[in-house]
Amino acid sequence: MAVELRRVTKIYGNGAVKIVALDDVTLSVEAGEVIVLMGPSGSGKTTMLNIIATLDRPTSGEVYIMGTDVGKLPEGRLERFRLRNIGYLFQSFNLVPYLTAEQNVALPLMALGVKKELALLRARALLEYVGLEKAATLYPHQMSGGMQQRVAIARALATNPPILILDEPTSNIDLENAAVVLGLIAVTNKLMKTTVFVATHDPDVARIATRVIYMRGGRVYEAIEPPRRELKIDIDRALSAYEKLKRIDELLGL
Numbered sequence: 001m002a003v004e005l006r007r008v009t010k011i012y013g014n015g016a017v018k019i020v021a022l023d024d025v026t027l028s029v030e031a032g033e034v035i036v037l038m039g040p041s042g043s044g045k046t047t048m049l050n051i052i053a054t055l056d057r058p059t060s061g062e063v064y065i066m067g068t069d070v071g072k073l074p075e076g077r078l079e080r081f082r083l084r085n086i087g088y089l090f091q092s093f094n095l096v097p098y099l100t101a102e103q104n105v106a107l108p109l110m111a112l113g114v115k116k117e118l119a120l121l122r123a124r125a126l127l128e129y130v131g132l133e134k135a136a137t138l139y140p141h142q143m144s145g146g147m148q149q150r151v152a153i154a155r156a157l158a159t160n161p162p163i164l165i166l167d168e169p170t171s172n173i174d175l176e177n178a179a180v181v182l183g184l185i186a187v188t189n190k191l192m193k194t195t196v197f198v199a200t201h202d203p204d205v206a207r208i209a210t211r212v213i214y215m216r217g218g219r220v221y222e223a224i225e226p227p228r229r230e231l232k233i234d235i236d237r238a239l240s241a242y243e244k245l246k247r248i249d250e251l252l253g254l
Ligand SMILES: Nc1ncnc2c1ncn2[C@@H]1O[C@H](COP(=O)(O)OP(=O)(O)OP(=O)(O)O)[C@@H](O)[C@H]1O
Pocket: 012, 013, 019, 020, 021, 039, 040, 041, 042, 043, 044, 045, 046, 047, 048, 199
């Protein structure tokens, strides 16, 4: 099992004002699934993603990521665990403004101790994978929102994590870029066997789901019938970039 939540509750606040953001959630997700989380604002989607990403801890309950009970990991080991296992795409692109695209993508690898030159080599291959090989030396302010989002996806994939988490990946970009981003997520799930979690208000995103989970008031309700995959994806370009990535991975031992 890639991710398992057992009776997870998250309560924000204390004293008189308490908000139950997650209410006794139990969920098992197998490797290779694409889970799309939908539901009204405030229903707990981001809270769930943050807890799976180990960026936040539950008030009670257990969280297993790739078989590890993350509640038992000491803070000191959590960052490395997160770097190796979780790619996270935040709601806003969150790129470092004074670093180029390739430097942004190389960051998580360098945080793991990979030498700069090798990290940049993989970063450039990842930028090719997301179709931005020509933008490697551009700064975020020189790129459109859609391009920044693709750089952010490349960065989320930097350490070859088994789990990819995306919060509203299409909400701040135009329709055309949204289709590219969805295609990339679907291709990544197929090629890299990445387990994917996406929170979204965009019904289009459900097209890449293997399972749609509706949330309401911190509880989960699974969709009775997941929508069919009907995205047309240009897999050839991604495939050739992926072959190159794999060779670099062998070099890096990722
Ligand atoms: N750091 C926090 N402190 C206090 N309350 C919080 C915090 N984070 C979230 N909440 C509350 O927890 C509940 C769930 O919020 P969450 O952001 O997980 O919902 P969401 O479904 O992601 O919403 P949206 O679609 O608007 O992003 C909301 O009532 C929210 O106000």
